[in-house]
Amino acid sequence: MEWIILILGTIGHVGLWCVVFNRVHATAFPRKFRKFSEKAILVIVFAPMFWAFYLRIRIPGNSFADVISxxxxxxxxxxxxxxxxxxxxxxLYRKFCFKLPSNVIASKTEYLNLKTELKAPLLHGRLPRLLGLFPFNEVLLLTLQRMTIELEIPPELDGLKICQLSDLHFTGEVDIRYFERVVEEANQFEPDLVVITGDLIDHAKCVDWIPQTFGKLNAPLGVYYVLGNHDRRIRSETFLRNNIHDSGLIQASAKWHQIEFNGATIQITGNALPWYRDAEQLPEQPENKAGLNILLSHSPDQLDWARRRDFQLMFAGHTHGGQIAFPIIGPVVAPSKYGVGYSSGTFRFDKLIMHVSRGLSGDETIRWGSPPELGLFTIRSNQQAKSNQAPQ
Ligand SMILES: [Fe+2]
Known part of the structure; x- marks a missing residue:
C-alpha cells in the first residue's frame, strides 16, 4: 500500500508540473519569463517530494506512512x-475512449529516413550533433501522412488536395537540405493548396533560405501561411513578412481569402493568437456563402475561436506531438491550454475537423515517438458520396 501511495504521489507531482508547464507555454508571456517559470515550477513542485524522501531516509526505520503522518x-x-x-x-479515459473520428475515411503513413538517404551531415552544432547520436532519435525521420477526410461540402470540392507544413523552425541546426527535401516531397503530392501553420524561422540568418524552400512550393490555388510564436524571434515582423511575400506566399490572417475550385468557393483565413493579434481584425464573413471555410491556426488552442465561426476544417501545429512520446503513456508535455489532449492528430467537433500536425522540426533536435510530419489531405464531399449511392 505504501508503494501505491508513493507511485500515485509521484504521478501527482509530475502531472502537476506538466499541467503548469503546458499552460505557461501556451501563453504569449515573454520567453525569459517562461524559461524562468520552468525552473521555478520544478522547485516548487518537486521540493516537497524530495523533502519527504529526505525525512524517509534520515531516520532508520522511518516509513512513508510515518513521514506523511x-x-x-x-x-x-x-x-x-x-x-x-x-x-x-x-x-485512461483519453487512451480508451478517444476514437479516430469517422470523417477520416482512409489513412496511409510512409517513412523516409533522410539521415541515411541524404548521407551528408544534416545536424550542425555540438548539442544537435550529440542529440543526433541518441538511439531512436526520429528528428530526421520524415513521415508522409496521407489522409482522406469526408466533409459536408459541395460535390464540386470533392477531390481537393491540401498539403500542410508546420513548425519548420529554421535555426541553422538542421541543414537546409532537409527542408529542400521536405519541399520536394510536398510538391510530389501535387496538392491544389498548401498551408503552413507557423514557426517558420527562428533565426534571422535563415531568412535567406526562404526562396530555396518555401519559394519552391507549388500549388495552383496558392501557398497560405500564418506565423507562430518562434517567428517573433525575428525582430522585424515587416522584414520577415516582406521576405516571405517576395517568395510568393500569402499571409492568411486578418482577411477572408476567396479562391475558386471547380466552380465552388473556398474561404481561408488565419489565426496566430495570442502571439500575433491580426486575427482580431478579421471582418465578418462575406455574404456569399463559401462551400468550404478553412482556418490556419498556429495553436490548437484557437479551437473555441474556430467553433464560434463557420469553419469545417482547421489546420494547427505548435505542439510537435509533444516531441517525446513515451511508450504506452504517450506525450506528457505540449504547450497548450489543453495539455497533451490535442498534441497531434485529427479531431472532430460537430461539423469542424481539426488536424494538429507534429510539425517538421523543432527548437531541440530530439524526437522520440513523434517523428516529423508532412501531411496531405484529400477532401471528399459527403454529398458526392450520397449522389454516387443514389439509385440510378
Ligand atoms: Fe513550433
Missing part, C-alpha cells in the same frame, strides 16, 4: 495523491 504533510501529500488518481483516470 507529520502535520501539514498529511494534507499536502494526500492532495497530491488525489491529483495522481485524477491524472490516471484522465489518461
Amino acid at each position: 507529520l502535520p501539514l504533510i498529511t494534507y499536502y501529500y494526500y492532495a497530491v495523491v488525489g491529483l495522481g488518481c485524477l491524472f490516471v483516470i484522465r489518461w
Whole structure:
C-alpha cells in the first residue's frame, strides 16, 4: 500500500508540473519569463517530494506512512495523491475512449529516413550533433501522412488536395537540405493548396533560405501561411513578412481569402493568437456563402475561436506531438491550454475537423515517438458520396 501511495504521489507531482508547464507555454508571456517559470515550477513542485524522501531516509526505520503522518504533510501529500488518481483516470479515459473520428475515411503513413538517404551531415552544432547520436532519435525521420477526410461540402470540392507544413523552425541546426527535401516531397503530392501553420524561422540568418524552400512550393490555388510564436524571434515582423511575400506566399490572417475550385468557393483565413493579434481584425464573413471555410491556426488552442465561426476544417501545429512520446503513456508535455489532449492528430467537433500536425522540426533536435510530419489531405464531399449511392 505504501508503494501505491508513493507511485500515485509521484504521478501527482509530475502531472502537476506538466499541467503548469503546458499552460505557461501556451501563453504569449515573454520567453525569459517562461524559461524562468520552468525552473521555478520544478522547485516548487518537486521540493516537497524530495523533502519527504529526505525525512524517509534520515531516520532508520522511518516509513512513508510515518513521514506523511507529520502535520501539514498529511494534507499536502494526500492532495497530491488525489491529483495522481485524477491524472490516471484522465489518461485512461483519453487512451480508451478517444476514437479516430469517422470523417477520416482512409489513412496511409510512409517513412523516409533522410539521415541515411541524404548521407551528408544534416545536424550542425555540438548539442544537435550529440542529440543526433541518441538511439531512436526520429528528428530526421520524415513521415508522409496521407489522409482522406469526408466533409459536408459541395460535390464540386470533392477531390481537393491540401498539403500542410508546420513548425519548420529554421535555426541553422538542421541543414537546409532537409527542408529542400521536405519541399520536394510536398510538391510530389501535387496538392491544389498548401498551408503552413507557423514557426517558420527562428533565426534571422535563415531568412535567406526562404526562396530555396518555401519559394519552391507549388500549388495552383496558392501557398497560405500564418506565423507562430518562434517567428517573433525575428525582430522585424515587416522584414520577415516582406521576405516571405517576395517568395510568393500569402499571409492568411486578418482577411477572408476567396479562391475558386471547380466552380465552388473556398474561404481561408488565419489565426496566430495570442502571439500575433491580426486575427482580431478579421471582418465578418462575406455574404456569399463559401462551400468550404478553412482556418490556419498556429495553436490548437484557437479551437473555441474556430467553433464560434463557420469553419469545417482547421489546420494547427505548435505542439510537435509533444516531441517525446513515451511508450504506452504517450506525450506528457505540449504547450497548450489543453495539455497533451490535442498534441497531434485529427479531431472532430460537430461539423469542424481539426488536424494538429507534429510539425517538421523543432527548437531541440530530439524526437522520440513523434517523428516529423508532412501531411496531405484529400477532401471528399459527403454529398458526392450520397449522389454516387443514389439509385440510378
Ligand atoms: Fe513550433
